[in-house]
Amino acid sequence: MAQELTQTGGYNAFSFNHIAERVGIKKPSVIHHYPTKEALGKAVVQRYRETFEAALQSIACDSDKTAFQAFEFYCTPYTDFGASNDKVCLCGALAGEFMALPDDVKKEVKQFFEDHILWLEGILKRGKKAGEFSFKEKPNILAKLILDSLQGALIVKRATGDGDQVHQIIAALKSRLIGN
Amino acid sequence: MAQELTQTGGYNAFSFNHIAERVGIKKPSVIHHYPTKEALGKAVVQRYRETFEAALQSIACDSDKTAFQAFEFYCTPYTDFGASNDKVCLCGALAGEFMALPDDVKKEVKQFFEDHILWLEGILKRGKKAGEFSFKEKPNILAKLILDSLQGALIVKRATGDGDQVHQIIAALKSRLIGN
DNA sequence: GTCTATACAAAGATAGAC
DNA sequence: GTCTATCTTTGTATAGAC
Numbered sequence: 001m002a003q004e005l006t007q008t009g010g011y012n013a014f015s016f017n018h019i020a021e022r023v024g025i026k027k028p029s030v031i032h033h034y035p036t037k038e039a040l041g042k043a044v045v046q047r048y049r050e051t052f053e054a055a056l057q058s059i060a061c062d063s064d065k066t067a068f069q070a071f072e073f074y075c076t077p078y079t080d081f082g083a084s085n086d087k088v089c090l091c092g093a094l095a096g097e098f099m100a101l102p103d104d105v106k107k108e109v110k111q112f113f114e115d116h117i118l119w120l121e122g123i124l125k126r127g128k129k130a131g132e133f134s135f136k137e138k139p140n141i142l143a144k145l146i147l148d149s150l151q152g153a154l155i156v157k158r159a160t161g162d163g164d165q166v167h168q169i170i171a172a173l174k175s176r177l178i179g180n
Numbered sequence: 181m182a183q184e185l186t187q188t189g190g191y192n193a194f195s196f197n198h199i200a201e202r203v204g205i206k207k208p209s210v211i212h213h214y215p216t217k218e219a220l221g222k223a224v225v226q227r228y229r230e231t232f233e234a235a236l237q238s239i240a241c242d243s244d245k246t247a248f249q250a251f252e253f254y255c256t257p258y259t260d261f262g263a264s265n266d267k268v269c270l271c272g273a274l275a276g277e278f279m280a281l282p283d284d285v286k287k288e289v290k291q292f293f294e295d296h297i298l299w300l301e302g303i304l305k306r307g308k309k310a311g312e313f314s315f316k317e318k319p320n321i322l323a324k325l326i327l328d329s330l331q332g333a334l335i336v337k338r339a340t341g342d343g344d345q346v347h348q349i350i351a352a353l354k355s356r357l358i359g360n
Numbered sequence: 361g362t363c364t365a366t367a368c369a370a371a372g373a374t375a376g377a378c
Numbered sequence: 379g380t381c382t383a384t385c386t387t388t389g390t391a392t393a394g395a396c
Contacts, residue, residue: 008278008279008280009192009277009278009279009280010190010276010277010280012190012192012193012277012280013192013277013279013280015388015389015390016389016390017389025362025363026362026363026364027389027390027391028362028364028365028391028392029361029362029363031391031392032361033361036390036391037389037391086279088276091339092276092332092335093276093277095276095335095336095338095339096190096272096273096274096275096277097190097192097276097277098188098335098338098339099188099189099193099266099338100189100190100193106339109339110339110341113336113339113340114340117340136355137355141348141349142352144333144336144342144345144348144349145348145349145352147332147336148329148330148331148332148333148336148345148349149325149329149332151328151335152272152327152328152329152330152331152333152335153324153328153332155272155275155276155278155331155332155335156293156324156327156328156331158275158279159271159275159286159289159290159293160290160293160294160297161290162324165324165328168321168324168325169321169324169325169328172317172321172325175316175317176356195371196371196372196373197370197371205379205380205381206380206381206382207371207372208373208375208380208381209379209381211373212379212380213379215373216372216373217371217373
């Protein structure tokens with residue numbers, strides 16, 4: 001509930017009251033579960049990050065999957081967000097107002113991005129070693145380029161309303177990985 | 181003043197009072213110039229967009245400059261934002277909280293992105309025709325990829341604190357344009 | 361766990377004096 | 379153009395009953 005509101009309008013656009021209305025209880029009942037907005041914000045990002053990362057870990061450790069399949073799996077949430085017309089990645093939304101976030105929320109967002117870069121870097125190395133991928137950049141830099149492109153694609157796409165944009169960016173990234 | 185506050189914390193993180201304090205006047209004096217927050221927000225984004233676009237137009241029409249030089253010129257504001265540790269592109273910040281923005285502000289942000297994609301597309305076409313650039317994607321799609329990468333790089337970089345990231349992304353984009 | 365009631369601060373906005 | 383004073387709403391948060 002808080003996650004949806006944050007994905008659409010950011011951290012400063014939601015309140016205990018908004019959550020309460022959606023859940024069907026009153027404001028103090030929400031506060032009973034999360035004593036401050038910072039605690040609520042942290043919990044939401046933390047859950048988002050951990051859910052995401054558990055899925056990434058399981059696919060990274062699955063030796064049945066090729067690096068390319070792992071990359072395709074990574075792209076599915078971005079495709080889903082891109083298919084909606086009001087949602088972006090939770091951390092992409094929060095990053096726009098980063099300096100206005102409480103410290104605990106900042107830390108979660110930071111860790112989210114860092115973990116994703118590390119994961120992508122691992123997949124890129126694996127794919128290059130296996131001969132699936134061919135690229136000349138350092139894996140770390142290409143990982144950043146992929147993450148930045150996808151995050152950027154989501155927020156720009158939502159503003160322009162260009163429904164194809166996310167697909168196009170993913171296709172361009174894929175062809176860069178296998179082609180060159 | 182409002183621009184700086186918005187670049188760091190987004191639309192919902194600044195108020196008439198914040199502006200007033202920075203400028204050294206009182207809240208109602210600010211409201212005298214911009215009767216509503218929506219009007220202030222619109223004026224700020226509009227000025228940002230028009231300043232940006234005037235510079236882009238002048239370089240695009242300058243036949244002394246190569247397409248590659250025009251692209252380098254395009255990247256300079258991103259480099260500057262990347263060199264700060266708290267600022268991103270104004271429209272990148274606003275895009276994160278897009279669904280919580282007033283309509284007039286939304287329109288300005290949308291137009292900003294659309295104009296940039298068009299401008300980049302023009303430069304890409306010119307560079308390919310002149311033999312400066314070699315790429316196989318459609319210019320429109322590569323233009324989106326460039327904009328998305330740069331916008332994404334700024335917001336991710338600010339969250340992670342990775343000072344080199346924006347430079348690395350720009351270098352990777354350049355080598356993609358001329359190399360391949 | 362959920363509620364009513366309430367405190368307190370901040371935000372957007374207006375009226376009217378100087 | 380700028381100010382003081384004021385209004386209204388909203389937001390975070392607490393106290394205490396059920």
